[in-house]
Each structure stands twice: as structure tokens, then as C-alpha cells.
Amino acid sequence: MLNLLHREFIVKNNYLLTLALTTISGLYSAQTFAQCELNPDILNASYQLTSSSNQTAKTVHQSQINLWRQGNTVAHQYPQTDITESWYLLANQQIKPSRYFDGYQRAIEYQPGEVVHGKTEKDWSYRYQLVSNKLIEQLTLVNESGQGCKRTQRFSKNSPNGLVTLTWLPELKLISQFSWQQGKGKQQVTEDWKLIEVGHNPATIKAFFNNLSQYKTTDYADIGDDHSDPFLTQMVTLGFVEHGASGFYDVQGHALEANGHQHSH
Amino acid sequence: MKNLNLTLVAIAIMSLTACSDGDDGQNGTDGSNGATSLITQTALPLGDANCPNTGVRIDSGVDTDADGTLQASEISATEYVCAPGKTSVSSNELLTSVNNEWFLAGQQQIAKARQTWLNATASEAGANSQANNAKTASTLQVSQAANLASLKGTAKNMILFVGDGMGISTVTAARILEGQLKGKMGEEHNLSFDTFAFSGLAKTYNVDAQTPDSAGTMTAMMSGVKTDAGVIGVNEQVERGDCSTVAGTELVTALELAEIAGKSTGIISTARITHATPAATYAKSADRNWEDISDMPAEAVTAGCKDIADQLVNFEANLEARITGADVDGIDVVMGGGRRHFLPKDTAFNSPDAVSSTEGDRTDGRDLTAEWQAKYADGVYVYDQAGFDAVDANSTKRLMGLFNESHMQYEADRHNDIAGEPSVAQMTAKAIDILDNNDEGFFLMVESGRIDHGHHAGSAYNALTDTIAFSDAITKAVEMTDMSDTLIIVTADHGHVFTIAGYPKRGNPILGKVVGVGSEEPATASDGMPYTTLGYTNGRGFKNLGTETDADEGYGHDIAAGRHDLSDIDTQTAGYHQEALVPMSSETHAGEDVGIYAQGPGALLVNGTNEQSVVYHVMDFAADLTTQANAALAAN
Numbered sequence A: 001m002l003n004l005l006h007r008e009f010i011v012k013n014n015y016l017l018t019l020a021l022t023t024i025s026g027l028y029s030a031q032t033f034a035q036c037e038l039n040p041d042i043l044n045a046s047y048q049l050t051s052s053s054n055q056t057a058k059t060v061h062q063s064q065i066n067l068w069r070q071g072n073t074v075a076h077q078y079p080q081t082d083i084t085e086s087w088y089l090l091a092n093q094q095i096k097p098s099r100y101f102d103g104y105q106r107a108i109e110y111q112p113g114e115v116v117h118g119k120t121e122k123d124w125s126y127r128y129q130l131v132s133n134k135l136i137e138q139l140t141l142v143n144e145s146g147q148g149c150k151r152t153q154r155f156s157k158n159s160p161n162g163l164v165t166l167t168w169l170p171e172l173k174l175i176s177q178f179s180w181q182q183g184k185g186k187q188q189v190t191e192d193w194k195l196i197e198v199g200h201n202p203a204t205i206k207a208f209f210n211n212l213s214q215y216k217t218t219d220y221a222d223i224g225d226d227h228s229d230p231f232l233t234q235m236v237t238l239g240f241v242e243h244g245a246s247g248f249y250d251v252q253g254h255a256l257e258a259n260g261h262q263h264s265h
Numbered sequence B: 001m002k003n004l005n006l007t008l009v010a011i012a013i014m015s016l017t018a019c020s021d022g023d024d025g026q027n028g029t030d031g032s033n034g035a036t037s038l039i040t041q042t043a044l045p046l047g048d049a050n051c052p053n054t055g056v057r058i059d060s061g062v063d064t065d066a067d068g069t070l071q072a073s074e075i076s077a078t079e080y081v082c083a084p085g086k087t088s089v090s091s092n093e094l095l096t097s098v099n100n101e102w103f104l105a106g107q108q109q110i111a112k113a114r115q116t117w118l119n120a121t122a123s124e125a126g127a128n129s130q131a132n133n134a135k136t137a138s139t140l141q142v143s144q145a146a147n148l149a150s151l152k153g154t155a156k157n158m159i160l161f162v163g164d165g166m167g168i169s170t171v172t173a174a175r176i177l178e179g180q181l182k183g184k185m186g187e188e189h190n191l192s193f194d195t196f197a198f199s200g201l202a203k204t205y206n207v208d209a210q211t212p213d214s215a216g217t218m219t220a221m222m223s224g225v226k227t228d229a230g231v232i233g234v235n236e237q238v239e240r241g242d243c244s245t246v247a248g249t250e251l252v253t254a255l256e257l258a259e260i261a262g263k264s265t266g267i268i269s270t271a272r273i274t275h276a277t278p279a280a281t282y283a284k285s286a287d288r289n290w291e292d293i294s295d296m297p298a299e300a301v302t303a304g305c306k307d308i309a310d311q312l313v314n315f316e317a318n319l320e321a322r323i324t325g326a327d328v329d330g331i332d333v334v335m336g337g338g339r340r341h342f343l344p345k346d347t348a349f350n351s352p353d354a355v356s357s358t359e360g361d362r363t364d365g366r367d368l369t370a371e372w373q374a375k376y377a378d379g380v381y382v383y384d385q386a387g388f389d390a391v392d393a394n395s396t397k398r399l400m401g402l403f404n405e406s407h408m409q410y411e412a413d414r415h416n417d418i419a420g421e422p423s424v425a426q427m428t429a430k431a432i433d434i435l436d437n438n439d440e441g442f443f444l445m446v447e448s449g450r451i452d453h454g455h456h457a458g459s460a461y462n463a464l465t466d467t468i469a470f471s472d473a474i475t476k477a478v479e480m481t482d483m484s485d486t487l488i489i490v491t492a493d494h495g496h497v498f499t500i501a502g503y504p505k506r507g508n509p510i511l512g513k514v515v516g517v518g519s520e521e522p523a524t525a526s527d528g529m530p531y532t533t534l535g536y537t538n539g540r541g542f543k544n545l546g547t548e549t550d551a552d553e554g555y556g557h558d559i560a561a562g563r564h565d566l567s568d569i570d571t572q573t574a575g576y577h578q579e580a581l582v583p584m585s586s587e588t589h590a591g592e593d594v595g596i597y598a599q600g601p602g603a604l605l606v607n608g609t610n611e612q613s614v615v616y617h618v619m620d621f622a623a624d625l626t627t628q629a630n631a632a633l634a635a636n
Helices: A002-012 A014-027 A124-129 A133-138 A202-213 A220-225 B006-017 B101-121 B127-132 B137-151 B168-181 B214-223 B254-260 B276-282 B298-302 B308-313 B315-322 B368-375 B385-390 B411-416 B424-435 B450-456 B460-480 B551-556 B614-623 B625-635
Strands: A042-053 A059-070 A073-078 A083-089 A095-101 A106-109 A140-145 A152-159 A162-169 A174-182 A189-199 A216-219 B036-046 B053-063 B075-082 B157-163 B198-203 B264-272 B333-337 B379-382 B398-402 B442-448 B486-492 B498-500 B534-539 B580-583 B594-599 B609-611
Touching (some): A042 A202, A073 A202, A106 A220, A133 A162, A216 A220, B101 B137, B157 B214, B157 B254, B157 B460, B168 B460, B198 B614, B214 B254, B214 B276, B254 B264, B254 B614, B264 B424, B276 B442, B308 B315, B368 B379, B385 B424, B411 B460, B424 B460, B442 B460, B450 B460, B460 B486, B486 B614, B594 B614, B614 B625
Parallel strands (some): B157 B442, B264 B333, B333 B398
Antiparallel strands (some): A042 A059, A042 A189, A059 A073, A073 A083, A095 A106, A152 A162, A162 A174, B036 B053, B053 B075, B486 B594
């Protein structure tokens, strides 16, 4: 059943698929194997995020997010704000978050099960992939193409809440392209993510995480103990309190309200 | 008013007494009529200035104007006849008081307190004589002085319980919560240490801070010397963060004296064992944050300062090097969290219940748990509940338990720990079981470190449930020791800006919204919204995390100080965080006094309002630590 739908949508969405395949081919030109031999757990990927709104005048905002994976550790790096968030998946499936303030070489460590957006962090796929499995399951597979690391799936869903499209690299568990529209006419808001770079160099990835580990860390519970530390006392204005990591979906994979979303931290 | 004519009376008397035997003379000329004397009586009401209990005022004088009335100008004398005052009441009149349960309980408390005082102050020889014989004040003073002197050194064992951040309001609220969890109204309930015979207050300020931190306060309690905030085991001459200023400022702690005196020693904390409070029992550091070498500035390492974890593992050698003649065997029992400060920053050293990709923080490659085990062949190192349970207290001479990478769990969250953790009561019992194998006695410090963290996060639930767990640990200590030879002191290092407010009716859920006397509906403030009994003056403010038991979860949300509509919110859940007035990234300590509660030999020294450093001096007196330590040094 899925295959039939797949072929049907290849024709209908030829233009979008071509764009996606062009991007992926460029990223994986050396990968022609039927089986993908790249380890999705050792990976770094950069996305360009474009947010546009028709609400008043046409406005476009661009930013970047870098995804880093090293085994059971994942990091989301926001270069514009010098903040990196990281999560470690424990053997018992609990998730331990950490937040790194790159401009200050300081970090805050949390206990496993830390709350983000008012919910306990339980969905590893959301942090690992930037989009949760629960969301993907809600989408309709439009087509599938390629092989090995380049195997690509295109999903879509048009609901009263808006249009969601996802170009997905299942072998790498990686977003290739992701867009989301909400509203119509002047009320329309569009978010779009494009994969612009992927790396698999263990040394580069190790160096990134090693650098984070050099930051002076403070246990979350200790924030109140030392009011002589200017960094801790000013954490609020430094961006300690922030909105979603990706901002597009909450931990359940539901799209967030457009007017509540902020890329900056 | 009554007027009496005394003229006629006088004439009558004269006629009865004017008799003689001579001849009668001629009648004289009648004189003119004399003036009439008058007397008036005036009844006086209750409360009169001259007769407070009522009476009569008697005015007398001559009616010079013969109008038959004694005018004020005619009064020549005034007397008062007052009713006597009421100096006693019958039992019947007092029936409503003497039969009242509070009255009876109060009387019994007085009798108990008197006996407690006599028991505590009387030496074995003089106890009965003092109780039974009336003595002059001077004799009594001499006797009491002698008795107090005889108390010195009577405490063979000492246990110091420190509830980090357990201010007076925390004790009160925890007492009520525990009572309500037991099905009582709550207010009448007592935590274990509420029933201790002696208590006093401690002024908590640091030498350089009106509102203190744990480092300065615990240093005062352990060393008898108040010092600056943020420094561990050193006096105020040190400059925080400057290693070069440490030399010469090191203080001697009660634990160190106990070690030198030959007692067994132990430290327990539900926080990291390198955290400020436990660290002040054994370490000397210019900064409380130097918990491992990666936390220290390079110049401090180069200058020779040691991190706190290093100082714990090398306590024995350090003390012997610092005090000539000291021959100690190291701290016998160490239990708490903070494994990260003892392990190298290398995944190969991760514990099975590590919660970070790399558990250890040490950048010098040292595994201090291994060093400790190499140093003490008879030592047992455990890191989880199973290991803890397997420790045989009778055969174990030395125990190190590091149960968490960082702080141990909140009591309410303990069941969520990966490998399991013992409760503070379980750790206390195990420690006493091991330490009391020494005939010379022991010193044990037990800290409930996460009461403080619960408050900082704005979670009364976590702060109070940890206080209750702490009270359970004290119960265990009381059960396992003999009050005749073990001094138990319970206190806090500082309070928090935590309030019990409004006018809730008796038995109102302490975590609930205020419901006034005679009402079933929550009271509303002037903004029309309900409010909770418990609240904070500052901090992150309102959070409603439902059944979440980890108070730190509240840090993941925007600060929400000020008022919120609580109408549809269950404020009694574990995840509810109380409202706060002043928005801050974390709720703060308070500068108020804290309670000191004591029982056992020397406990009577705990009374009145004291500098916090008095805690050390009470322990030193009760166990005569200094004398015993000096004797041991002299003998070596």
C-alpha cells in the first residue's frame, strides 16, 4: 500500500523531490553503496532556518542550527546566540540535559529527566533527529527514492493547522528538508529548514564535544548556593530561560504556535 | 448622701457625765446656738483611685453656713473605708482553666522541664540534695557551678545534625505536614527533635555577610570561629579564591579534635560530600567551589592548594602533617553524593549508575576512590543501594559510600535513582552501627543538604519532605544511642525566605490554599484570587508541574514571580512551586536566626540567643575534646 502511494506521489511532487535529491547527492557523492555504512551516531549537520511571515509586511528571518551526535550524546548548537544545548541518553532511557553558554565558557548541568517546555524530557528522537518519531508517524509517506545513505523519504501532511513537509534520510535519521506552514494569506507563517552540510569526521565531532567539556560547569541545584557568581545571578538575562530548542515542535512532536516561536535564545 | 447631727449626741453624753456633790449655782445665761457638725458617706465604685475594690469615703466638717449640707469648703476631714482586695480564687472559679487540656499539658511540661533541668545540672552525688534541700542562693550557685564543671567531658559520643536551610518556618511547616500525613490536624504534631529538652537560637550571619552561606556558617559550627562567606575551615583573614592567603588561617574542627582524641568519626550528607557543609568538617579551602582540581584556578593548583575531594581522601596525612604529634586513622565513615569529584574525566571510570557520558570531573587523571581503597585495605567502597545493604556494620571498620554523581536525590525523588540510594535515616543508622564499635566514642555529622535546594528551587514540597526524612534520621539516632553518654545537636546553617502566612484555619492543609476559620472556600486576596499559606519572598515563583517530584525541574521554566490565579490549581501536588514576590533566578537564604535543639550530656548549655559558633563550644565542652586531644598529643 505504501509503495503504491509512493509511486503516485513521485510524479505529483517531482519538482520538490528533484531539489531534495540534488542536495543529498551533493552531500553524499562518495556514498553509492546499497547499504549505508555511515554511523548515524557519529555525525554533525548544519541547517539553514528560514522563517517568513506575511502578517504585516513580508518578513524573512534566517538563522542556523548545528546538530552534533556522538554516541548517546546529542547537541544543538545555535551560533547566533552562542548557546549549545546537549542531551545524554542514559542506559535506563532517562535523558540528562546540559546547557552550554559558549560565549562565557560556562555550562549548567541538569539531573536526568529535566523539564523542557514544562514537560519532562522523554522523547530522545526529538533531540536526536530534531523531529520526533511521533511527528513522522503522523505524516503521510509521499514517495521514497535512492539507496544506501541516500535513501530518501518524503512525507507530507495537510491539516487544518497547516501544511507540513519533510524530506527524510532514514538511514542517517536526518532531516534533509523540513517546512511548515500555518495560516493563510496575510496570516500565513512559514518555517523552512534546509540541510546545508553534513560531516562524519570523528575527530571533528570529538573535538567539538571535548571543547564543551572544558567549560566550567555548575550543577542546576547549586545555582542558589552562590550569589557571588555574576554568571549565575545574571543567567536569566543571558538566555538561561529560553524557548524551544528547535522551536518548531514540542516534545510530543506537535507543531508549536507560530507567534510563540523564537529562534533566538 | 447621709447627714448626721452629732450635736444632740454630744449633749446627751454630757448630761450623763456632768454629776457633782456641791451646791447648785445660779443658772447662767443661755448661750447662742452652736454650729452643727455634719458627716457625709459616699459609696465608691470598683476601680476608684483610693479604694480599687470599692468602699466608702467619709467626709466630716462643721456646717458653718447652717444650711444643713456639708459643702466641699466645709469638709475638714476625709477618711476611707475600703473593701478588701480579692487575693485568691476557688478551684470552682478556675475550673475552665485547670480542666483544660492545654493547661494540663502546660503544667506537665513545667514539671518535666524542672526535672529535666535537675537531671541535667545535678552531678551524680549532688542531684538529690539539690532537688530536695533548700539552699541559699550563693550555695546553690557554687553547687551549680560545680555540677556544670562535672558535666565537662561526659559526652562520649556526639552527633551533629545539620538541616541545610532548615530555618524556623521550615521546621514549623514540616512539623505540620508530617502531622497531616499521619492523619492529624498537624499543628500539634512534633518532629523528632521538637521534643528535645533544650533549645536555643543561633545568629547566623557571616563575618562579611548579613545573610550567610553554608561555608561560613558550618565553619563556625565546626571550628568555633565565625568567618567569611564562601570559605571552608579558615578564618576571616583569608581572601576568598586566593590560595596564597590560606596558610596560617586554618582552623581546627571538632571532627579533627575527635580524631586526635581517638574517637571514631563520620560524615554523611545527602548533598555532594565535597559540598560546603560536609567540607567544613574536614577541609581548608579558600573557596567552597574548589571541589575537585578542575574547579580550581591554575595558580591555586600551582601554589599548592588541594581540592576538597583530595583533602577528604588524604585527611589523615594532612591532619598529622598540620598538627605535630597527631596520630589519627582518618575518617571512618563517609557517605553522600559527589562521585564526580573523585573520578578522572574518563569514561573508563564511569560508575554503573553514571548519569553523564563522562562521570568524573578530575583533570589530573586520579581516581580518588581507588586511592582511598589502596590507603585503607579494610575500607569498603560502595556506590549504590545494593552495595550499601551488603555492608556488615559489625565487621566493617571503614566505609565510603558515594551514591550519586552529584547530589543525592531528593527524598521524594529517591525511587527514581538508577542504582538506588539509601535514605538519610538508613545512612545514619549504618554509620552509628559502625562508629559505635569504638569504646572511645565517636563524632558523627549528618547533613540533610537538599532541604536547601528544595527552597532554592521554590519547592516547599521538596524542602519539607526532605526535612521529614531528616527528622526520621534523628529518630533513628535517638533510638540507637544512650542519652546518658551521647550528645545530639540538631540545627541549621541558615534559613530561607520561606513564610507561613495568611489566616488559615486549624488543620488547613499546609501545602494548600488559605481557607479561613469557619469557611470551606479558599480566602481571596484583594486581587480577588486565592493564595497559599506557604510562599517565598523571592525566587522563580509559581510553577505547576503536577506530580513532578524533582524540585530542580522548576528551573526549566520562565521566572513567574508575583500573583497567579490558583483557583483551578492543586497546590498540594509535589510539582507545585509557591509564588514569590521578588523575581530572582533562585530563591535565597534568609538572615534570620535558626534553632538549636539538643539532648544528652551538655545539652543544657543550649539556651538563649547565641552566636552560631557556640555549637562547636558546646560539643567541645560536653566531650572535653580539646583536653582529650591534648592528652593524646602529649602521649604520642
